[in-house]
Amino acid sequence: MRILKINDRLSITAQPDLASFTAFRDQGYVAVINARPDGEDPGQLGNAAERTAAMAAGPSYSFVPVIGEMITEVDIRAFQAAMNEANGPVVAHCKSGKRALTLYALGEALDGRMAREAVKAFGRDYGFDLSDAVGWLDKDATRIPQIKGFFDARTGSVQYVVSDPTTKRCAIVDPVHDFDEKSGATGTMNADAILACIEAQELTVEWILDTHPHADHFSAARYIKDKTGATTAIGARVGDVQALWKEVYGWPALKTDGSQWDRLFVDGDRFMVGSIEGRVIFSPGHTLASITYVIGDAAFVHDTVFMPDSGTARADFPGGDAKALWRSIQTILSLPDQTRLFTGHDYQPDGRHPRWESTVAEQKRTNAHVSGIDEAGFVRLREARDRTLPMPKLILQALQVNICGGHLPEPEANGRRYLKIPLDALEGAVW
Numbered sequence: 001m002r003i004l005k006i007n008d009r010l011s012i013t014a015q016p017d018l019a020s021f022t023a024f025r026d027q028g029y030v031a032v033i034n035a036r037p038d039g040e041d042p043g044q045l046g047n048a049a050e051r052t053a054a055m056a057a058g059p060s061y062s063f064v065p066v067i068g069e070m071i072t073e074v075d076i077r078a079f080q081a082a083m084n085e086a087n088g089p090v091v092a093h094c095k096s097g098k099r100a101l102t103l104y105a106l107g108e109a110l111d112g113r114m115a116r117e118a119v120k121a122f123g124r125d126y127g128f129d130l131s132d133a134v135g136w137l138d139k140d141a142t143r144i145p146q147i148k149g150f151f152d153a154r155t156g157s158v159q160y161v162v163s164d165p166t167t168k169r170c171a172i173v174d175p176v177h178d179f180d181e182k183s184g185a186t187g188t189m190n191a192d193a194i195l196a197c198i199e200a201q202e203l204t205v206e207w208i209l210d211t212h213p214h215a216d217h218f219s220a221a222r223y224i225k226d227k228t229g230a231t232t233a234i235g236a237r238v239g240d241v242q243a244l245w246k247e248v249y250g251w252p253a254l255k256t257d258g259s260q261w262d263r264l265f266v267d268g269d270r271f272m273v274g275s276i277e278g279r280v281i282f283s284p285g286h287t288l289a290s291i292t293y294v295i296g297d298a299a300f301v302h303d304t305v306f307m308p309d310s311g312t313a314r315a316d317f318p319g320g321d322a323k324a325l326w327r328s329i330q331t332i333l334s335l336p337d338q339t340r341l342f343t344g345h346d347y348q349p350d351g352r353h354p355r356w357e358s359t360v361a362e363q364k365r366t367n368a369h370v371s372g373i374d375e376a377g378f379v380r381l382r383e384a385r386d387r388t389l390p391m392p393k394l395i396l397q398a399l400q401v402n403i404c405g406g407h408l409p410e411p412e413a414n415g416r417r418y419l420k421i422p423l424d425a426l427e428g429a430v431w
Contacts, residue, residue: 015096060086159190223406283332
């Protein structure tokens, strides 16, 4: 097998066979990066077999699957992380080696170690045409808004800073307040990382945007508002969610008018992030109150659609509805094909790296729950799948906080805060 040494840290190669993993070890490679999605060719080895072969031979293994025209910065950073975590030389592959080299070159260019003008010549040196990489850099330089994602591995959640480079103003979408269900400890590590990024980029926070009351993590909206003074917002139907859960919790004092937020959005509402216009799409189905924020060429869809290899969100929470979810998905997929879609969770199917950015065109073409299916088929699929899913482990804890806009419970006489967990409230839930 021909292996191209790029530098002391990285070599690239074409699709390996099983015997290659022992050869990689014998040649001093301590890690293998597979940048090739499964299913491209009937005879390719595949992620599971490669992982097993690497474990048997000794090198560590990372799965960073990409398709050339769908590469995002998330993929580039994941490739870099896999390289940086290796304690020695790395060999990366796809089908021919081109995508692996592209990911490396794009990372070098983004970090200023390689000029845009040098990318094509760099590729030619190794026998590859990297014109597409130059096109990616040109397109990336003109994207508005600029978007930085923050992945919380504990909950699989993705949070966003959405910024206008002209005015240096930004919005924060779905920030996470840390909570450890085993110890009851709370923390602000996620939120503080977001605030540090904002400070480093000298941004001003205008909005803290919730897409819906989350069932799997606490919202940090209140904490960030206290730090920045920014306006908090959510969909106006949050009052319906509050009324539903008020009964579940036996919480007569809970206000169910959405007054815990500064702004309640209805379908079609407009707002500004700096000089960039945003608008709201009512997107029920996952919850009664879910909304999508469209800001510039980007849409923040949270739990409505996931990445294409993960499909769509569940619709069996109290107030959820699979038919409504289908209609919401169709509305989102009626946006222009090149609209960037940013999901709120990623559960890393098949052990791949976390991903959260796709496009309308990509979702229509490849989403596992949407492509080639009609409404009736989707509803059957979604409802059957939901009957097998246990409730999120934090649903009863998180919703107490999140239907209050991220306000933690007030301290009691002893100075401690307490959550109230109703027993047997979610009848029929899968254990």
